[in-house]
Amino acid sequence: MSKLLIKNGTIVNSNDTYVSDILVENGKIVKIDKDISISDCDVIDATGKHVLPGLIDLHVHLREPGLEYKEDIESGSKAAVHGGFTGIACMPNTKPVCDNAVTVGYIVNRAKEVGLCKVYPIGAATKGLDGAELAEIGKMKKLGAVAVSDDGKPVATGQMTRLVMEYAADFSIKLHAHCEDKSLSGDGVVNEGKYSTFVGLKGIPNVSETAGVVREIAIAENFNKEVHICHVSTKESVDAIRQAKARGVKVTAETCPHYFTLTDEAIVNFDTSTKVNPPLRAESDRLAIIEGLRDGTIDAIATDHAPHHVDDKRVEYAYAAFGITGLETSFALSYTKLVKENGFTMSKLVKLMSENPAKIINVDGGKIEVGECADLAIVDLGADWVVDKTKFYSKGKNTPFDGMKVSGQVFATVFGGKIVYKEDKIYG
Amino acid sequence: MLSKKDLLGLNDVPKEEIELILDTAVNMKKLLKQGVKKLPNLQGKSVITLFYENSTRTRMSFELASKFMSAVAANISASSSSVAKGETLIDTGKTLDSMCTDVIIIRHPVGGAPALLAQNVKASVINAGDGMNEHPSQGLLDMLTMKERFGELKGLKVAIVGDIKHSRVAKSDIFGLTKMGAEVNLFAPSTLMPSGIDSFGAKICSSREEALSGANVVMGLRLQLERMKGGLFPSVAEYHEFYGINDSHLKLADSNAIVMHPGPVNRGVELSSSAIDADVSLINEQVKSGVAVRMAILSLLTKK
Numbered sequence: 001m002s003k004l005l006i007k008n009g010t011i012v013n014s015n016d017t018y019v020s021d022i023l024v025e026n027g028k029i030v031k032i033d034k035d036i037s038i039s040d041c042d043v044i045d046a047t048g049k050h051v052l053p054g055l056i057d058l059h060v061h062l063r064e065p066g067l068e069y070k071e072d073i074e075s076g077s078k079a080a081v082h083g084g085f086t087g088i089a090c091m092p093n094t095k096p097v098c099d100n101a102v103t104v105g106y107i108v109n110r111a112k113e114v115g116l117c118k119v120y121p122i123g124a125a126t127k128g129l130d131g132a133e134l135a136e137i138g139k140m141k142k143l144g145a146v147a148v149s150d151d152g153k154p155v156a157t158g159q160m161t162r163l164v165m166e167y168a169a170d171f172s173i174k175l176h177a178h179c180e181d182k183s184l185s186g187d188g189v190v191n192e193g194k195y196s197t198f199v200g201l202k203g204i205p206n207v208s209e210t211a212g213v214v215r216e217i218a219i220a221e222n223f224n225k226e227v228h229i230c231h232v233s234t235k236e237s238v239d240a241i242r243q244a245k246a247r248g249v250k251v252t253a254e255t256c257p258h259y260f261t262l263t264d265e266a267i268v269n270f271d272t273s274t275k276v277n278p279p280l281r282a283e284s285d286r287l288a289i290i291e292g293l294r295d296g297t298i299d300a301i302a303t304d305h306a307p308h309h310v311d312d313k314r315v316e317y318a319y320a321a322f323g324i325t326g327l328e329t330s331f332a333l334s335y336t337k338l339v340k341e342n343g344f345t346m347s348k349l350v351k352l353m354s355e356n357p358a359k360i361i362n363v364d365g366g367k368i369e370v371g372e373c374a375d376l377a378i379v380d381l382g383a384d385w386v387v388d389k390t391k392f393y394s395k396g397k398n399t400p401f402d403g404m405k406v407s408g409q410v411f412a413t414v415f416g417g418k419i420v421y422k423e424d425k426i427y428g
Numbered sequence: 429m430l431s432k433k434d435l436l437g438l439n440d441v442p443k444e445e446i447e448l449i450l451d452t453a454v455n456m457k458k459l460l461k462q463g464v465k466k467l468p469n470l471q472g473k474s475v476i477t478l479f480y481e482n483s484t485r486t487r488m489s490f491e492l493a494s495k496f497m498s499a500v501a502a503n504i505s506a507s508s509s510s511v512a513k514g515e516t517l518i519d520t521g522k523t524l525d526s527m528c529t530d531v532i533i534i535r536h537p538v539g540g541a542p543a544l545l546a547q548n549v550k551a552s553v554i555n556a557g558d559g560m561n562e563h564p565s566q567g568l569l570d571m572l573t574m575k576e577r578f579g580e581l582k583g584l585k586v587a588i589v590g591d592i593k594h595s596r597v598a599k600s601d602i603f604g605l606t607k608m609g610a611e612v613n614l615f616a617p618s619t620l621m622p623s624g625i626d627s628f629g630a631k632i633c634s635s636r637e638e639a640l641s642g643a644n645v646v647m648g649l650r651l652q653l654e655r656m657k658g659g660l661f662p663s664v665a666e667y668h669e670f671y672g673i674n675d676s677h678l679k680l681a682d683s684n685a686i687v688m689h690p691g692p693v694n695r696g697v698e699l700s701s702s703a704i705d706a707d708v709s710l711i712n713e714q715v716k717s718g719v720a721v722r723m724a725i726l727s728l729l730t731k732k
Contacts, residue, residue: 194624200539200561200596203623270540315516316538318559
């Protein structure tokens with residue numbers, strides 16, 4: 001019988017914030033009260049710190065099976081708990097593609113062996129991500145898939161998108177849509193605008209994403225199905241989602257810390273760690289993303305954690321892989337940019353990083369209450385620190401945030417009532 | 429002396445250094461015109477051209493400039509080296525560094541590749557054209573040609589007409605000329621005009637007439653015919669009719685205006701044959717300026 005007592009932390013839920021102790025027994029929260037005193041158990045002194053429901057990330061690339069030189073389930077899980085995440089949903093663009101129950105089962109089992117956090121596989125929407133035939137969505141759901149996606153690219157056609165939305169709904173899961181009109185993106189590698197012209201790299205216009213978003217919304221609306229929009233980066237996408245929600249379309253959306261932290265100005269030195277799809281956009285887009293998060297148009301912050309080996313990035317910009325590693329900077333960037341600089345409350349942040357993500361994939365978590373699973377992130381909001389990619393647990397050091405000063409640091413992560421991370425140490 | 433190890437683009441070269449290069453090139457050109465083709469400036473230095481794209485005049489021009497100044501010069505083409513076996517740019521650069529190379533002159537299809545190379549080698553790197561980014565020695569030779577004709581660059585009106593979007597020459601000309609106080613007018617089909625180019629000091633014109641009116645320099649840019657396959661323009665004939673320059677268009681320019689083109693020219697496409705061969709055409713003079721400017725760059729970059 002394992003017990004854990006978290007003393008004197010400020011508990012943050014999406015609807016309230018208060019100072020209290022939390023007693024955990026057998027992985028569950030059994031008591032929340034002031035001055036719980038109990039002997040013979042582990043204690044975390046959370047005085048002056050904030051206790052959040054464990055963060056949940058809807059969009060992570062764990063690269064296993066097949067691309068373990070970039071990341072694997074173990075290194076990705078370590079990175080997750082280092083970043084305060086107790087649940088991560090992983091995308092199916094592995095080798096082989098996770099488009100079948102066997103691979104879903106493998107990921108679930110391997111994640112359990114590692115045992116640091118929950119890993120929720122997202123299955124491919126179509127076989128091989130090819131957009132031609134439906135993947136075995138029912139079988140994948142049965143083994144633990146929480147959503148389907150052809151992420152990395154859009155579901156190839158409008159017709160296939162319709163079929164995926166309809167069929168997935170039969171199994172109570174939905175499409176997580178990578179929205180992009182590939183013909184508009186061409187072989188672009190950065191946002192189209194004055195900075196793409198300045199550096200002479202091919203541009204990807206805003207409408208490349210927005211045209212995709214509008215298509216997914218229109219199909220979901222026509223057939224009255226749910227859709228979740230991945231990694232929103234443009235002002236026009238935010239507008240389209242806002243209008244769709246007002247009409248009652250069953251649409252949810254996520255964005256990523258890099259879209260509300262950086263702009264395409266960051267590309268001027270050809271630093272390939274800034275290469276990501278969708279690309280870093282203009283300041284007007286960055287501001288619109290923040291407003292979209294504020295007014296609830298965008299429901300969740302996901303990382304699109306896309307770890308790459310250094311060899312995939314130490315090449316000419318156009319040849320470098322797309323992607324930013326994100327699990328270990330997400331909380332600090334979100335706290336710094338949204339709470340400190342833009343007046344979001346901690347409750348709002350919990351909603352964006354835990355409660356809403358849990359709802360979108362229909363899993364437990366997102367609140368601190370008696371009876372809930374003890375998945376918690378204990379954070380020190382007073383800590384100012386400098387991002388150092390060499391300290392990442394992720395194999396992917398591809399971050400444009402290295403050396404950036406940020407505020408808010410994960411102090412400890414509790415998963416299933418067990419301390420899995422505390423003060424720079426992982427406890428496996 | 430130049431403040432940086434490398435010449436990657438005119439965007440980050442200060443005005444004074446552009447002036448220094450041009451002044452040095454004026455002297456080099458005088459010597460060339462006197463038939464002097466052996467100077468000691470690069471004695472004991474090795475220069476390698478590393479070209480990942482085809483080139484005749486730029487490569488030859490750099491090679492001759494090196495040899496005229498007594499350097500040891502060698503060439504690598506992407507197709508005939510280990511590049512074809514998939515060696516990375518950084519590894520290739522380190523290999524050349526290990527061979528005691530003093531200057532690497534690189535042409536590459538991707539913007540920023542020379543900068544990546546420069547960060548990873550001890551040798552000086554000269555950008556001989558990278559993707560749609562810059563072609564600084566071309567920008568400098570264009571400025572030298574203009575300066576010799578008009579005395580100074582300040583106040584000149586330069587019209588650049590053609591495929592601006594894919595043109596690293598236009599980029600370097602815009603960065604260099606605006607820094608030196610010249611005005612740059614741009615005209616192209618909208619499909620070949622890059623977004624936001626006007627934020628770098630050039631003016632986007634809505635007609636050939638507007639661009640050319642009162643211009644001191646009329647510069648055509650090469651239209652790569654494969655752009656047609658990408659749907660960026662419908663036909664050569666239509667392009668020439670609406671965006672090409674012939675004698676009657678030249679009459680819109682200043683009475684002393686000159687015609688320029690970075691070459692190679694598509695006759696009858698961006699410029700009519702008569703415009704190319706006109707007395708006011710300095711296209712061949714540009715080539716001569718090219719050798720002189722490259723001598724100046726090599727000499728200044730290797731001077732300790």
